[in-house]
Amino acid sequence: MGKSIIEKIWERHIVAAEENKPDLLYIDLQFIHEVTSPQAFEGLRLKGRKVRRPDRTFATMDHNVPTINRYFIQDEIAQKQLSALEQNCKEFGIRLADLDSPEQGIVHVIGPELGLTQPGMTIVCGDSHTSTHGAFGSIAFGIGTSEVEHVLATQTLWQTKPKTLKLEVNGKLGKGVNAKDVILYIISKFGVDFGTGYIIEYCGEVFENMSMEERMTVCNMSIEGGARAGLVAPDETTFSYIKGRKYAPKGEEFERAVEDWKSLASDEDAVYDREIVLDGSAIPPMVSWGTNPGMASGVDAMIPRESDGTFDPVELKNALQYMGLKEGQAITDIEVQHVFIGSCTNSRIEDLRQAASMLEGQKVHQGVRAMVVPGSQNVKKQAEEEGLDQIFKAAGFEWRDSGCSMCLGMNPDGVPAGEHCASTSNRNFEGRQGAGARTHLVSPAMAVAAAITGKFVDIRTWEAPTVGAH
Amino acid sequence: MEPIKVFTGKTAVMDRKNVDTDQIIPKQFLKRIERSGFGQFLFFNWRFDEEGNDRPDFELNQEQNKGASILIAGENFGCGSSREHAPWALLDYGFNIVIAPSFADIFRNNCMKNGIVPIVLTEEQVAELMKKGVESGYELTIDLPNQKVYDQSGFEAEFEFHPYWKEMLVNGWDEISITEQYEEQIKSYEQQKMPISSI
Ligand code: SF4
Numbered sequence: 001m002g003k004s005i006i007e008k009i010w011e012r013h014i015v016a017a018e019e020n021k022p023d024l025l026y027i028d029l030q031f032i033h034e035v036t037s038p039q040a041f042e043g044l045r046l047k048g049r050k051v052r053r054p055d056r057t058f059a060t061m062d063h064n065v066p067t068i069n070r071y072f073i074q075d076e077i078a079q080k081q082l083s084a085l086e087q088n089c090k091e092f093g094i095r096l097a098d099l100d101s102p103e104q105g106i107v108h109v110i111g112p113e114l115g116l117t118q119p120g121m122t123i124v125c126g127d128s129h130t131s132t133h134g135a136f137g138s139i140a141f142g143i144g145t146s147e148v149e150h151v152l153a154t155q156t157l158w159q160t161k162p163k164t165l166k167l168e169v170n171g172k173l174g175k176g177v178n179a180k181d182v183i184l185y186i187i188s189k190f191g192v193d194f195g196t197g198y199i200i201e202y203c204g205e206v207f208e209n210m211s212m213e214e215r216m217t218v219c220n221m222s223i224e225g226g227a228r229a230g231l232v233a234p235d236e237t238t239f240s241y242i243k244g245r246k247y248a249p250k251g252e253e254f255e256r257a258v259e260d261w262k263s264l265a266s267d268e269d270a271v272y273d274r275e276i277v278l279d280g281s282a283i284p285p286m287v288s289w290g291t292n293p294g295m296a297s298g299v300d301a302m303i304p305r306e307s308d309g310t311f312d313p314v315e316l317k318n319a320l321q322y323m324g325l326k327e328g329q330a331i332t333d334i335e336v337q338h339v340f341i342g343s344c345t346n347s348r349i350e351d352l353r354q355a356a357s358m359l360e361g362q363k364v365h366q367g368v369r370a371m372v373v374p375g376s377q378n379v380k381k382q383a384e385e386e387g388l389d390q391i392f393k394a395a396g397f398e399w400r401d402s403g404c405s406m407c408l409g410m411n412p413d414g415v416p417a418g419e420h421c422a423s424t425s426n427r428n429f430e431g432r433q434g435a436g437a438r439t440h441l442v443s444p445a446m447a448v449a450a451a452i453t454g455k456f457v458d459i460r461t462w463e464a465p466t467v468g469a470h
Numbered sequence: 471m472e473p474i475k476v477f478t479g480k481t482a483v484m485d486r487k488n489v490d491t492d493q494i495i496p497k498q499f500l501k502r503i504e505r506s507g508f509g510q511f512l513f514f515n516w517r518f519d520e521e522g523n524d525r526p527d528f529e530l531n532q533e534q535n536k537g538a539s540i541l542i543a544g545e546n547f548g549c550g551s552s553r554e555h556a557p558w559a560l561l562d563y564g565f566n567i568v569i570a571p572s573f574a575d576i577f578r579n580n581c582m583k584n585g586i587v588p589i590v591l592t593e594e595q596v597a598e599l600m601k602k603g604v605e606s607g608y609e610l611t612i613d614l615p616n617q618k619v620y621d622q623s624g625f626e627a628e629f630e631f632h633p634y635w636k637e638m639l640v641n642g643w644d645e646i647s648i649t650e651q652y653e654e655q656i657k658s659y660e661q662q663k664m665p666i667s668s669i
Contacts, residue, residue: 021633024649026660126552144580146580158645193549196572431493
């Protein structure tokens with residue numbers, strides 16, 4: 001019987017396998033950020049432990065950092081957390097992309113960008129969207145602070161082997177439909193917990209045709225479907241993305257690595273615990289209307305009614321009340337006051353290029369506040385070299401420094417209570433973007449269209465106002 | 471970590487599905503660098519109004535749920551982020567046990583690392599406990615070694631629990647010291663099997 005890529009990577013990393021115990025798994029790479037690590041380092045200090053492999057650990061600052069005047073941190077506790085990370089990295093010898101570093105950015109954006117994220121690896125971070133790194137054909141998952149400490153001390157984790165789920169999407173995506181729509185569609189169809197206990201392998205024509213950036217968008221939101229990890233088998237797209245990046249293997253070492261990475265793909269006769277097959281051409285541009293990512297519909301649909309029976313009546317009622325929406329209301333009737341392009345789901349250079357390409361000569365709708373927060377300082381620099389910042393600014397977008405920003409609003413960025421935000425981030429939980437804020441998860445293209453029109457439009461048929469018209 | 475063997479306590483019922491970690495402990499409280507003191511912020515946005523007063527309709531503010539140490543909740547409890555601040559807040563508030571039809575994976579792990587026992591019962595069993603739990607002073611007993619939940623009025627259910635995590639919780643062990651006993655294996659793995667590439 002053949003093996004799936006999930007089993008192959010898992011087996012390669014087993015340090016000890018004993019009866020009645022989870023496997024002791026070797027971790028190739030751990031990312032660290034300021035919010036979930038201070039207590040882990042404190043734990044090490046209390047017990048006099050060291051970091052076993054500082055060379056397999058990489059830290060950045062992202063959640064708390066301001067996106068304007070980044071050195072002027074008014075929030076004292078946030079400043080304390082950033083200083084703690086700096087101090088801990090110095091004390092334990094860990095590389096840190098701090099506020100001064102051109103490499104600083106959202107942890108899940110910089111890992112791939114710097115070539116740290118590579119196929120076949122086991123990767124962890126004290127952050128649930130670590131699943132993003134699965135786009136490279138690695139097993140990457142979020143962990144809690146105790147596990148962060150465990151990996152720092154031992155470079156291993158006790159893990160029970162998850163079940164495997166093969167999620168195949170075939171066919172071609174429609175015009176204006178992209179990776180974000182695909183993953184929102186999947187979660188809305190199968191629910192926010194369909195992936196619990198599984199690692200997902202995304203395969204089929206749709207994922208094969210995606211760029212690395214799009215694959216990252218999909219894998220990023222695996223956790224929104226309950227799966228700790230999701231991955232795509234590495235292929236030429238993966239290898240050419242990695243080649244030449246700062247920490248990627250070079251020359252002959254790279255060639256050897258590629259040979260090895262090629263062997264990771266699932267065998268033809270691999271068996272999975274569950275398989276799902278979908279038709280990509282049936283996927284519409286998606287908009288979330290509720291308070292979890294499963295509460296999303298095609299832009300041409302109506303908000304579900306209690307009588308449809310697709311949602312728990314109490315959950316539906318609470319969600320619509322929070323969102324200030326009504327059952328049966330058309331999605332295209334929802335007006336937005338904020339647009340946020342950013343977060344580890346959609347803030348990479350390709351996302352910004354796509355967004356900017358729709359903005360040439362356009363203006364942000366009156367009464368809409370729109371903001372672009374690049375995923376990393378590298379993305380920011382690249383975008384500025386391409387003149388994208390000028391396009392955004394000319395259209396009326398704010399252009400910021402990199403960080404998590406309005407994705408969760410731990411820094412000063414946020415959405416006021418009762419106002420609606422078209423957001424390219426990954427979570428629309430109550431209060432996520434600010435107390436009472438109403439988040440709608442969308443793709444960058446849908447977010448730009450919402451910025452121009454002030455509401456959601458079906459970008460398959462929508463035509464941007466003619467340049468220069470009033 | 472305090473060992474947990476047989477535990478009896480008052481219950482609180484939270485009949486909601488997909489309770490996410492952003493609700494359990496909102497982001498504005500993640501900036502602390504300690505593990506303690508999070509209980510006061512548990513379910514902050516649901517628990518308090520804008521003026522900081524208790525919202526009377528929120529479950530944990532209701533009289534019959536005061537002083538509870540066992541939380542009975544709906545499916546997919548703890549979904550969302552990996553913040554361990556969620557179990558820290560639950561524990562600090564006074565919950566040692568959470569019972570639900572299902573849990574999000576990372577949250578479940580985080581609970582076990584902190585001495586909270588996440589127990590999965592069937593939907594029917596949870597529904598029955600929710601019904602019983604609204605009575606004031608309703609108590610449950612959790613026998614972790616024997617993997618049983620029971621009350622004084624005839625409810626009894628068995629639950630599954632991985633033997634490894636059970637051993638950890640029952641003994642209150644520090645997991646890192648256990649793993650340190652595998653130093654030889656880890657070393658030999660690093661010498662023989664590390665991936666070719668350096669980073
Ligand atoms: S961008 Fe948002 S989801 Fe991503 S790591 Fe930052 S806070 Fe988490």
